[in-house]
Amino acid sequence: MIRVAIFGFGNVGRGVARALTNNRELIEKKIGKFEVVAIADSKSSIHGDVDLKYAVEYKLRHGRLPSDVKADELMENVEFDLLIDTTPTDVFTGEPGLSYIKQALSMGKDVITSNKGPLVVAFRELFRLAEKNEARIGYEATVGGAMPVVKLIQRELAGNQIFRLRGILNGTTNYILSRMEREKMPYSQILSEAQELGIAEANPEYDVKGYDAGAKLVILANTAFSFDAKFSSVKIVGIEDITPEAFEVAGEKGYTIRLVAEADSRGKLEVSPRLIKMTNPLAIYGTLNALLVETDLAGEVFVIGKGAGDRETASAIVSDMVDIYGRDNGH
Structure with a gap:
């Protein structure tokens, strides 16, 4: 079972949640079972065995998620294998995604991101950190939305x-x-x-x-x-x-x-x-x-x-999941 945490729950994060819900059967054929164990936005979160439909509807209705627990606390207290980072982009500081990604990689967790900021600020550093901790980074979604350019x-x-x-x-x-x-x-x-x-x-x-x-x-x-x-x-x-x-x-x-x-x-x-x-x-x-x-x-x-849009970006994120966890990749 692949345990997934999603940080950032704006359009792209919700697009990922919808793709994981609607295409679950197709994705699980390729990578095996997965569950989302935590979702966080800038001020709120939900964790446990997360019902993705409920999370999307709650966020749209209330503008936030049910719990006040912050992303960094979830990082410490929730067991997960993969961090999907869809936090907003800041090409000058890389934050907030950069700190989350560094922390996840340091813990040996895999990371898939749609956020350009961290890779623009610290590309080599992040890949060295991943290598050192035997973690993997997928970043197809940072460049061309649904266009498969990184894998190309x-x-x-x-x-x-x-x-x-x-x-x-x-x-x-x-x-x-x-x-x-x-x-x-x-x-x-x-x-x-x-x-x-x-x-x-x-x-x-x-x-x-x-x-x-x-x-x-x-x-x-x-x-x-x-x-x-x-x-x-x-x-x-x-x-x-x-x-x-x-x-x-x-x-x-x-x-x-x-x-x-x-x-x-x-x-x-x-x-x-x-x-x-x-x-x-x-x-x-x-x-x-x-x-x-x-x-x-x-x-x-x-x-x-x-090159943009929540569904297109979700397409690239899911393709990275298959890339990292695909059964025909020897995992």
């Missing part, structure tokens, strides 16, 4: 030399830019509409300034090139200064503008609005994400998919 780099392309990664790693900015291209409307107008639709946050800085794409690029570059890059290693320019006129000029020459994140094996790490040919696979529309991986043996490999 680590497994499928394992025998390849990777030269360069280029991607559209933020759905909000891609939505804004692709609408600017089609409708020739100003940035501010499309941003406010995106906020009304819930595509952009009330405070959209993280997305439009390129921070989110920069954080994902750090994780991808560290995975592909064994760098020890940090957030400060990335040269970042956001999209706030792009005008409808820029799209007109680009369009006349067969180009469009997208926020492209790029890393190469020589150490380049950059996120900026780029002119790309309309025929380029990265000229995608709407909230999609995409990644183009350039290799010596496989040539160019292209992945496209939904």
